Amino acid sequence: MRIVRSALLCCVVVAVLGVGFRLLPAPAYGASPSFQSAETPSFVQVGKRYAFTWSGGGPAQTYTIKRVRTDGWVLVDVVEENVNPAFLVTGEFPTRWLNVALAISIQEMRPFVQ
Numbered sequence: 468m469r470i471v472r473s474a475l476l477c478c479v480v481v482a483v484l485g486v487g488f489r490l491l492p493a494p495a496y497g498a499s500p501s502f503q504s505a506e507t508p509s510f511v512q513v514g515k516r517y518a519f520t521w522s523g524g525g526p527a528q529t530y531t532i533k534r535v536r537t538d539g540w541v542l543v544d545v546v547e548e549n550v551n552p553a554f555l556v557t558g559e560f561p562t563r564w565l566n567v568a569l570a571i572s573i574q575e576m577r578p579f580v581q
Contacts, residue, residue: 505539505568506537507536507538507539507540507567507568508568510573511532511541512532512535513532513533513535515531515532516531517530517532517573517576518572518576519572520570520571520573521569522569530543530544530545531543531544539567539568539569540564540567541565542562542563543562544560544562545560545561545563
């Protein structure tokens, strides 16, 4: 009897959760409902270098911005201090997309002026 009650309770919970999930609105642009994209900070500009600090810890990583989207994503050049130059074609750096809205710190890397 106890097993039947437990099985019945499990079926009810699954049915309720299934109905509840169907009531959620469909995510925009095919995105996961567990992640909402934030806007790209307005000060991030194409052609400038920024040091990004991420919540996972570690030292800041410096990237040169190649393209900016409004949803937090930027296309960056991976500069020499982030990769071993021995593995690169001379004069070329790899690119990648980063979500800068997730950074905990963004610092513009300006030249030192005396």
